[in-house]
Amino acid sequence: MDDDVHESAPAPAAPARTRRRPRAATTERRAEILRAAAHTFGTKGYKNGSLAEVAEQVGITHAGVLHHFGSKEALLVEVLEWRDKEDVRHLEGQHIPGGAELFRHLVRTARMNVERRGIVQGYTVLTGESVTENHPARGWVLDRFTILRSEIAAAIREVGGDAVSDELAARAASAIIGVMDGLQVQWLLDDSVDLPEATAFAIEAILSSALAGVDRPHPLA
Amino acid sequence: MDDDVHESAPAPAAPARTRRRPRAATTERRAEILRAAAHTFGTKGYKNGSLAEVAEQVGITHAGVLHHFGSKEALLVEVLEWRDKEDVRHLEGQHIPGGAELFRHLVRTARMNVERRGIVQGYTVLTGESVTENHPARGWVLDRFTILRSEIAAAIREVGGDAVSDELAARAASAIIGVMDGLQVQWLLDDSVDLPEATAFAIEAILSSALAGVDRPHPLA
DNA sequence: ACCAACTTACTGACAGGTCAGTAAGTTGTG
DNA sequence: CACAACTTACTGACCTGTCAGTAAGTTGGT
Numbered sequence: 262m263d264d265d266v267h268e269s270a271p272a273p274a275a276p277a278r279t280r281r282r283p284r285a286a287t288t289e290r291r292a293e294i295l296r297a298a299a300h301t302f303g304t305k306g307y308k309n310g311s312l313a314e315v316a317e318q319v320g321i322t323h324a325g326v327l328h329h330f331g332s333k334e335a336l337l338v339e340v341l342e343w344r345d346k347e348d349v350r351h352l353e354g355q356h357i358p359g360g361a362e363l364f365r366h367l368v369r370t371a372r373m374n375v376e377r378r379g380i381v382q383g384y385t386v387l388t389g390e391s392v393t394e395n396h397p398a399r400g401w402v403l404d405r406f407t408i409l410r411s412e413i414a415a416a417i418r419e420v421g422g423d424a425v426s427d428e429l430a431a432r433a434a435s436a437i438i439g440v441m442d443g444l445q446v447q448w449l450l451d452d453s454v455d456l457p458e459a460t461a462f463a464i465e466a467i468l469s470s471a472l473a474g475v476d477r478p479h480p481l482a
Numbered sequence: 483m484d485d486d487v488h489e490s491a492p493a494p495a496a497p498a499r500t501r502r503r504p505r506a507a508t509t510e511r512r513a514e515i516l517r518a519a520a521h522t523f524g525t526k527g528y529k530n531g532s533l534a535e536v537a538e539q540v541g542i543t544h545a546g547v548l549h550h551f552g553s554k555e556a557l558l559v560e561v562l563e564w565r566d567k568e569d570v571r572h573l574e575g576q577h578i579p580g581g582a583e584l585f586r587h588l589v590r591t592a593r594m595n596v597e598r599r600g601i602v603q604g605y606t607v608l609t610g611e612s613v614t615e616n617h618p619a620r621g622w623v624l625d626r627f628t629i630l631r632s633e634i635a636a637a638i639r640e641v642g643g644d645a646v647s648d649e650l651a652a653r654a655a656s657a658i659i660g661v662m663d664g665l666q667v668q669w670l671l672d673d674s675v676d677l678p679e680a681t682a683f684a685i686e687a688i689l690s691s692a693l694a695g696v697d698r699p700h701p702l703a
Numbered sequence: 704a705c706c707a708a709c710t711t712a713c714t715g716a717c718a719g720g721t722c723a724g725t726a727a728g729t730t731g732t733g
Numbered sequence: 734c735a736c737a738a739c740t741t742a743c744t745g746a747c748c749t750g751t752c753a754g755t756a757a758g759t760t761g762g763t
Binding site for chain 2: 304305306308309382385386388389390391392393394399402403406407410429432433435436438439440441442443444446447449450451454455458459462463465466467469470471
């Protein structure tokens with residue numbers, strides 16, 4: 262999908278097939294556009310955010326943006342991929358940790374998120390939009406949930422052992438993701454919601470129930 | 483803005499100034515439009531849903547819709563108010579219960595929601611959209627959260643007694659709302675998520691932690 | 704010179720909203 | 734009851750604005 266852009270190295274023995282050589286500053290230019298697009302899609306949503314607004318932030322026209330990304334939808338896809346990479350880069354240990362460390366990581370993330378409201382808003386708006394018909398970000402959101410769920414479920418079983426059933430672990434994993442996302446919405450609308458504290462409390466609650474109440478019947482059922 | 487509609491009582495000493503009365507079938511017509519609008523805004527979102535699509539469902543033109551509601555935004559507001567009324571009407575006991583019964587009610591709601599995906603989708607899309615700049619539904623969503631939070635927090639304290647601090651009750655209330663909303667998003671995107679079971683599990687977990695762990699330090703903090 | 708990186712200029716689709724006109728319903732008065 | 738005087742409930746044409754996307758031309762780096 263995405264041919265990588267090397268600086269330096271003129272590559273004398275180029276692949277000869279498609280020979281398009283971007284300029285040196287192009288990589289940074291694309292990154293600027295990506296940042297602007299993330300901001301616009303984050304604050305206005307994908308449908309409501311315009312290419313013109315994205316372009317204006319980097320001082321070009323909307324056609325200039327299309328030159329780099331081809332279409333609005335392609336831009337969105339790249340924004341999503343770019344954000345994934347950025348997220349991972351923030352993690353020093355390369356990838357998301359497992360076991361008990363994962364839960365500490367989730368709480369840390371919530372704490373960090375208070376300082377990057379824009380990112381959270383973008384995630385929230387896009388996730389909400391994604392459940393509409395034929396939304397281009399639907400696949401991405403779905404994948405994200407699926408992966409996250411399996412990672413969290415694995416961590417739960419790693420901590421709780423085989424006593425925790427697959428179903429229970431899956432339920433708890435969904436609940437943890439859900440409570441994180443749901444609290445973000447409330448926090449975005451109302452600062453008086455204490456995002457980190459509520460997140461920490463909820464994750465602990467769900468986790469301890471998953472580990473302790475393995476076969477306990479549900480009083481609310 | 484809107485003078486009430488009395489049947490009978492011709493009001494012989496009428497003010498003579500403003501004299502307008504809607505026709506008999508108008509109430510039902512407006513209700514039809516409201517239903518159509520709820521469906522369109524629910525599946526497409528407010529920004530992306532068009533008046534023409536709403537109009538088409540009731541067999542009139544978009545100008546006809548505007549005749550009844552004045553503007554798209556006014557239509558949205560009425561949809562929201564109408565939905566509130568419909569929700570309350572479904573409750574036989576008139577208003578939302580308190581105490582332990584509230585939590586059973588929440589789980590019942592989750593179970594019901596599986597059978598009314600459209601409503602849930604509408605709520606999810608609108609809530610997500612509402613965090614964007616100057617969204618017309620923002621106030622409504624915020625109010626809804628605020629009221630729900632205080633009701634759930636009150637129920638928690640009713641069940642747990644004064645041992646549960648205001649802060650803890652507020653946190654738990656936010657978490658319960660959050661997990662319900664967050665799970666709905668996952669369920670809408672992926673049917674394999676068991677909405678009622680996961681909701682019941684999470685509410686129980688959060689509730690029992692709120693009641694039990696009054697002053698327990700947070701291991702994840 | 705060549706070509707990436709643009710801009711300018713434009714198209715076609717679609718949005719919400721306004722407006723004049725029309726048909727049907729309602730009401731007051733004789 | 735009858736009928737004029739009015740209102741309601743629309744339609745359809747139109748306006749303005751915005752959008753993504755395209756095509757062609759210009760500029761400047763290598």
